[in-house]
Amino acid sequence: MPDPSLTDLASRVLGASVVAANDEFFAQRENLITAAPPRFDPDEFGLKGKVYDGWETRRRREPGFDWALVRLGAAGVVDHVVVDTAWFKGNYPPEVSVEAASVEGYPSADELAKATWHEIVPRSACAGHTENVYDVADDRRFTHVRLLIHPDGGVARLRVLGRVLPDPRFLDGTVDLLATENGGYVTGCSDEFYSSPANMIAPGKARHMGEGWENARRRDGGNDWVEFALAAAGVPRHVEVDTTWFVGNAPGWVTVSVRDDRAADAAWRPLLEREPVQPDTRHRFLLPDAGAATHLRLDVFPDGGLSRLRLPGELDATSAEQLRRTWLAALPEEHRERL
Structure with a gap:
């Protein structure tokens, strides 16, 4: 399990933000970095269906994957990534991968699309209603991460656990x-x-x-x-x-x-x-x-x-x-x- 002394670099408490996502039809991307644990009300439904405290995309009918891009609240070296699929039991992504980038300043989503991205979690199996923990061996400092879900589905929380490495x-x-x-x-x-x-x-x-x-x-x-x-x-x-x-x-x-x-x-x-x-x-x-x-x-x-x-x-x-x-x-x- 991840070291409890590690910092969640992607927490909104530190000022992180979900910059963009290709799809958020059922549930908003911003929920991914909420500090509180995900909640679930079995009786809560909205105009688009069941309400989830997480990020959820529609059912994909063509090849590809869905993604969400997060600016870290504090840049640092990542030790583990946790993809928490709490309450997503029949609609979770069967596989995920994670990429990371390091850029100066505060680029827009379009500018980040042109950045150099490094795979820090290769395409891996993902279980439903589970805190899926993935080790990261890369010791470089990153400012942004991109979560890829294959092919679609819902994720309650994304935790990027590591050590802050501040800009001196x-x-x-x-x-x-x-x-x-x-x-x-x-x-x-x-x-x-x-x-x-x-x-x-x-x-x-x-x-x-x-x-x-x-x-x-x-x-x-x-x-x-x-x-x-x-x-x-x-x-x-x-x-x-x-x-x-x-x-x-x-x-x-x-x-x-x-x-x-x-x-x-x-x-x-x-x-x-x-x-x-x-x-x-x-x-x-x-x-x-x-x-x-x-x-x-x-x-x-x-x-x-x-x-x-x-x-x-x-x-x-x-x-x-x-x-x-x-x-x-x-x-x-x-x-x-x-x-």
């Missing part, structure tokens, strides 16, 4: 070193009973409690925690601990620690000593003389949820150069030649 040209100056869209990700967590800690580093503000991290009520005298890898090594300037929407279930106190895996002694060191936090409040704490770090650990006492965690700072010179080299090396040849 946009990480100059003060940036959020933790943000998913910049390359930060969760490496460990004590508890995610109600919702994922990855929500804390998603773009924008949480619209409700479900878009934050919430753990179960702790009864053993310990505390809950989350650990993150930063987008790149950098020097934090302040930390933001946001408990917005957490009114009766915010932590009582928090601590923040960091470590630098490049140092001889890569032990955790305190960045923010134990601080009381208030419910439904955005807290900001200055971090003078923080020093460089590659990872961050948040401890909440004894438990409780947060909506967002931010770490504004600057990449250090060494990591900025390393990121630039990694980014260039991961670009497909046709993209690198255009720069």
